[in-house]
Amino acid sequence: MLTQTLKTEAIKIAPARPVSDQFGAIARHVGLVATEFSYRKDEEIYGEDELAEYVYQVVSGAVRSYKLLSDGRRQIGAFHLPGDVFGLEPGQTHRLAAEAIIVTSVRLVARASLERVAGTDVQVARKLWAMTAGELRHAEDHMLLLGRKTAMERVATFLLEMDRRLAVASMMALPMCRRDIGDYLGLTLETVSRALSQLHAQGILGFSGARQIVLRNRQRLHNLDA
């Protein structure tokens, strides 16, 4: 599987985040080698209920974590963007599948070695707990969105989240298609498209290509969110 280039370190991550720094810090501090690896667009990184062999950090690109129902209905639980850690599990298996949305490179460390370090270093153990708690916080917010928000509120929340996480010079380049957004928000791709068109018509956002979005009025967007 990991037959590709084994480059180490000197990795540049666009927006430096606390969590990502922690991951890198952990890896360096305990002398774990963070291997780099690449995935093509739509390539599976791991499947649902698959053995959790590695923990990953997005270096560039984007990843979707999701669950499927037997008939193919899909719920994307999270998007992982540069700097984000994903696939971290205290249990044996991954609870969601993960796929690269676009060509994506990741750093990874063996879960076993991370666990071993956490077993002796309380600081590391604390950070792993905090990372999982961060994921839980996001999931709790997302349950509120999925259970109780209207389509427009969901799309507004999504835009504000993406703006916060990947806007560069007030422009965001969405890596994911409308279907991915719909499967994240519990909507159909058509409903997402209609909501975006409506926001465009109201001057709240501007397009330069369907996935290049500029928020022109964050306040009004925030008001549309509940």
Next chain:
Amino acid sequence: MLTQTLKTEAIKIAPARPVSDQFGAIARHVGLVATEFSYRKDEEIYGEDELAEYVYQVVSGAVRSYKLLSDGRRQIGAFHLPGDVFGLEPGQTHRLAAEAIIVTSVRLVARASLERVAGTDVQVARKLWAMTAGELRHAEDHMLLLGRKTAMERVATFLLEMDRRLAVASMMALPMCRRDIGDYLGLTLETVSRALSQLHAQGILGFSGARQIVLRNRQRLHNLDA
């Protein structure tokens, strides 16, 4: 609030718990005193974004954890039943509010003391991480339910969950009302009621009182779940 009350209320030292009681095991192991406390029906245990002073375990009764939108729409993220730990946060504040559904008694320990122990004992730190991960797993399953399941599938999932968690002699006594169930499943109370009536008409479940339910055919219920 709680601190003040504790000074005036009689405090019982919690009795020993069953073997499977992880929380109690931790508390005893590190010599923390778990105090017992009671809440009346619908009494708030803590509010959203309130300082997380204590970690709780349900002794008897039931608790709902929820988030509210500004206009009152509510999403219940989890029900906590006897044995369950709730209010565990590595951060400073609670991400959801918690209320007693019925008269409920809990054991609680100060978060600070738990944190202190976790800072020196990796076994405890590992257990706390695993608990948070367990909550995350539930939230991920619930996101799939809220984003992608039909009303009947949601109710079927709910019944199987409650059957697993609180059935005694194949009978379950639901502590929560239809509105709570609706707010947990992202439905209205009427839709929940209609789904239950339909399952009753199909002979899949029996009632003895609206909240006393017997599952007569778990297999068919499982088939109705996706």
Next chain:
DNA sequence: CGTCCATTTGAGGTGGATCAACCCTAGTGG
């Protein structure tokens, strides 16, 4: 400059919400 998706837009259908009675049943008090 044609092919292939992704996206947008339109038209119509529907599952669950909303609004509105009505009906239990547990609790209360006479």
Next chain:
DNA sequence: CCACTAGGGTTGATCCACCTCAAATGGACG
């Protein structure tokens, strides 16, 4: 004991936000 009451639950009628199905448009890439 029974009558009364109030809150929870059920059921019915109607509505509408979002889904489904369908077609047109656009954009990226050979």
